[in-house]
Amino acid sequence: MALGFLDRTMPPGNGPLTSIVILGAGYTGRHLLALATAKGLPVLASSRSPHNHLLHIPAPQRIEFDLFRPVTWRNVPGGAQIIWCFPAAPLNLVAAFAEQIAPHAGRLIVLGSTSAYKPTGTSDTWLDESSAIDQTLPRVQGEEHLRLNHRAIILRVAGIYGPGRNVLDWIRRGRVGPSPRYVNLIHVEDLAGICLLALERARPGEVYNVSDRQPRQWSEICEVAQRRWNVTPLESEAHDRRGKRISIAKLRTELGDPFTHPDLYAALDELESAEAQRALE
Template sequence: MPNLVVILGSGYTGRYLAGALTEESRRFAATSREPDRNLAHFPSDQRIRFDLTHPETWPNVPQEVDLLWCFPAAPIELVRRFAATANLSSCRVVVLGSTSAYNVIESQQYPPPWIDETAPIDQVKPRVQGEEFLRMTCGAIVLRVAGIYGPGRNPLDWIRSGRVGPSRKYVNLIHVEDLAAICLAALEQGRSGEVYNVSDGTPRTWEEVCRKAHELWHVISLPRTSADDSGKRVDTGKLTKELGVRIQHPDLYRALEQVKDQL
C-alpha cells in the first residue's frame, strides 16, 4: 500500500493538495498549528497539530510517510532538529520553495535572461538554507515555485489595489491546481535531491497583464510609484521533461476569467 501523505502546513496550496490526493484516492493527513480551527473541514483522524517552533508537537507527525512541506523551511536549526526527530531521510519529501531563491545579478540585459535550476541561489535567505539542508541531507525534492494564483488569490485584485502596476518587470505565475498536480508528480517521479522550477512556463511583463486586465475586465491600474527591476524569466524545461507535467492552465487570461467568479 502506498505511504500516507502528510501535508505539512496546510494553507492555500494545502487545500488543493487535499483535493488532488482525494481524487487519486491517496491516504493523507494535514497539519496545522491550530487544527481544530483551520482544518475543521477534515475528519479528526486526518488532522495533526504541528508547529515547527514547538518541538513537543513533532512526534505527532507519523514516521515513514510521504511529506509535502508547504511553509518556509526556516529557521535552519529547527529544520535540522525536526528532520532528525522525524527521520526525514527515510521519507519521500517534497519542499515548496520559491523562485525568490534565485539571486539575480543585476544585468543590463532586457528581457532578463532565462533562469534554470543551475542559476545561483541566495544562501543567506533562511528558507533557502532550510531547503538546501533538506535537499542535500535528506534527499528532499525542492520545487522553486513562481507566484501562486487561483480562486481567492487573484492577480486582478493585486492590480486594483496597486500592489502591482504596469511595469516592464517580468512575472512568473502558476495556477494553484497545476501546482497541486505538480507536487504529486514530484512525489511520484521526482529525483531525490533534485530541484525543479515551477511556473506555467510563460513569463509575462506586468505591463502586458495590466493591459489585458483593462481590455478584458476594465481593471484600472494605479500609477507606478517606484522603478522596478526587470524580474526573472523562469525556465521550466526540466519540470516538463522529467516530470512529464502538462500544465492545465497555460493561458493566464482564460484562467483569470474562471478565477474571477470562484472564491
C-alpha cells in the same frame, strides 16, 4: 496519474497505505489536500492550530504540527510521504526536525520559492535550476540542508494564484502596476498536481522550477486586464525591479506536462466568471 509509489509502499496484507502528510495546510496545502482526496490517496494535513484551521476535514486526518514546538513533531507518522508547504526556516529547527523524521519518512518534497535566485541585473536572462541562489536567505539554507543531507526534492515555486488569490485583484488594489518587471506565475491547482507528480517521479536531491512556463511583464498583464476585464491599475509602479524569467524545461522533461491552467488569461477569465457567479448567489 499512476502514483505508483503508493503501490510500493503498500504493506503486505490489508494494512493501511502509507500516507501523504501535508505539512502546513494553508492555501496550497488545502488545494493539495482536495486533489489527493479526489484521487483517493491517503492524506493527512497539519496545522499549528488544527481545531481552528482544519475544521473542514475529518478529525482523523488532522495533525497538530508546529516547527517551533518540537513536542508536536512526533505527530508526523513514520513512513509518510511529506510535502512541506511553508518556509523551511530557521535552519537549526529544520535540521533538528529532519534529523528526527527523515530516517523514517518516505519522500520529502519542500516548496521553495523562485525568490531564492539572485537577481541577475538584466531581465532578459532565463534562470534555470543551476542559476546562483542567495544562500544568505534563511529558507534557502533550510532547503539546501534538506536537499543535501536528506535528499529532499525542492520545488522552486513562482507566484501562486487561483481562487481567492486573483491576479486582477492585485492590480485593482494597487499591489502591482504596469511596470516592465517580469513575473512568473503558477495556478494553485497545477502546483498541487505537480506536487503529486514530484512524489512519484522527481529525483531525490534535485531541484525543479515550477511556473506556468510563460514569464510575463506586468505592463502586458495590466494592458490585457484593462482591455478584457476593464481593470484599471491604481497607479504605475515607481520602482523598476527587473524580475526574473524562470525556465521550467527540467520539470517538463522529467515530470511531464501536467498543466490544466497553462494560459494565465484563460485562468483569469475563469476566476472572474466564478467570482461574478458567487456575487449573484
